[in-house]
Amino acid sequence: MVGHGLVGATLLRQMAENAPHIRKNRKLKINLAALSNSRKMLIQPEGIDPEFWEESLDKSGVQANLDTFVDQMIAQNMPNSIFVDNTSNPDIVNYYERILEESINIVTPNKNANSRDLTSYQNLKEIAANKGVRFLYETNVGAGLPVINTLQDLMQSGDEIFRIEGVLSGTLSFIFNQYDAGNSFASIVKEAKRLGYTEPDPREDLSGADVARKILILAREAGSQAEPQDVQIETLLPQSCLDASDVDSFFEALEKEESYFANLYLQANAESKRLRFTGKLENGKVSVALQAVGMDHPFYFLSGSDNMISYTTRRYEKNPLVVRGPGAGAEVTAAGVFADIIRIS
Secondary structure (H helix, E strand, C coil), X not given: CECCCHHHHHHHHHHHHHHHHHHHHHCCCCCCCEEECCCEEEECCCCCCHHHHHXXXXXXXXXXXXXXXHHHHHHHCCCCCEEEECCCCCCHHHHHHHHHHCCCEXXXXXXXXXXXXXXXXXXXXXXXXXXXXXXXXXXXXXXXXXXXXXXXXXXXXXXXXXXXXXECCHHHHHHHHHCCCCCCHHHHHHHHHHCCCCCCCCHHHHCCHHHHHHHHHXXXXXXXXXXXXXXXXXXXXXXXXXXXXXXXXXXXXXXXXHHHHHHXXXXXXXXXXXXXXXXXXXXXXXXXXXXXXXXXXXXXXCCCCEEEEEEEECCCCCCCEEEEEECCCHHHHHHHHHHHHHHHC
C-alpha cells in the first residue's frame, strides 16, 4: 500500500476494524505486507498490523524509495498480491504497467492512470487481461458508489450508451448546495477543504479538471476514444483565481471575486434554478460546464456532497438508470477501495 493520507489512513482503520468479520464470513485474511508514504516505507512480508501501522512505520520504517518498494514487492512474488495506490500522484502510475506485467493486481482511487493518453489507458487494460489480474478503480468516479461497475455491466451485457450525464464532484456538489450568497463563496470552499472534500489545491476541483478526468474515464468505459484534450471545459473560476501562485493566494483572489459568484447564484435563484457543475458524454462529445437546472431536472434535488450519474441507454432510454449517493469523503472512498480489494480475493 502506498499513501496513508485521509483515504489511506481511513482504509487502514477499516481493515483493522473489519478483519474479524472478513475472516469469519469470507474466510479471508488480508495481509498488509508493505506500506509507504513519501518519507518512509516499511516492508514486512509477515504482516503489518493495520491497527498499529503508525507506530510500526515510525519505529521500523526506512527512507522511502518507490523503485525499491516495487522491486521488493515483485521479488516477494506473493500469491494474490495487490498493489493499493491511495494517492493522487501522477508519477506513481508510471509503475502500473510493470506491476501488472508481474501479475500483481492493482486497486486505486488515483484517476491519473485512466485519464492520461488513450494508448496508456488501453495498455493497462490489455496487460491486466493478458496476465489474468485485476485492475480495479471503482473509486475513480463517485467515491464508493457503484458507478464504473454499473457502466461496465451495461457494456458487457450488450447495452448501447446514448448519453452519460453526471454531477461527478462531491466537492462541487457540497459547495453549491451550501452557497447562497449569504456567506462568501471562499468561506464555503475553505469549509469543504477542511472537511477533506477538496484536493490539496481546490483549483483541481473548481477549475473543472477533476470533473473532466472523471467524465473522460466514464466516456472511455463506454467505448469513446477521447483524449484528454478532447474534453470541452467551461471553467467556473475567474482567471485571477486560476493564475494565483499558491493556495493562499488563490483564496485571496477568491474573496475578491465574490461578486462574480454572487451574481451566478442570484441569477439562477431568480429563475428558481440551482447551480450544478456537470460532466456529459453525448453524440461523441465530452464536456464539462456549470448549469442552472430547474425543478424538472433530477440534479435539482441533490443535497450535501451527493453525486448523481444518469445513464441513458438503449435499455434505459425512457427512464435513465441513475446512481446517487455521497461522492466525497474519506469514509466512502476508503470503503470503495476496500470493496475492490475484497472483490479481487
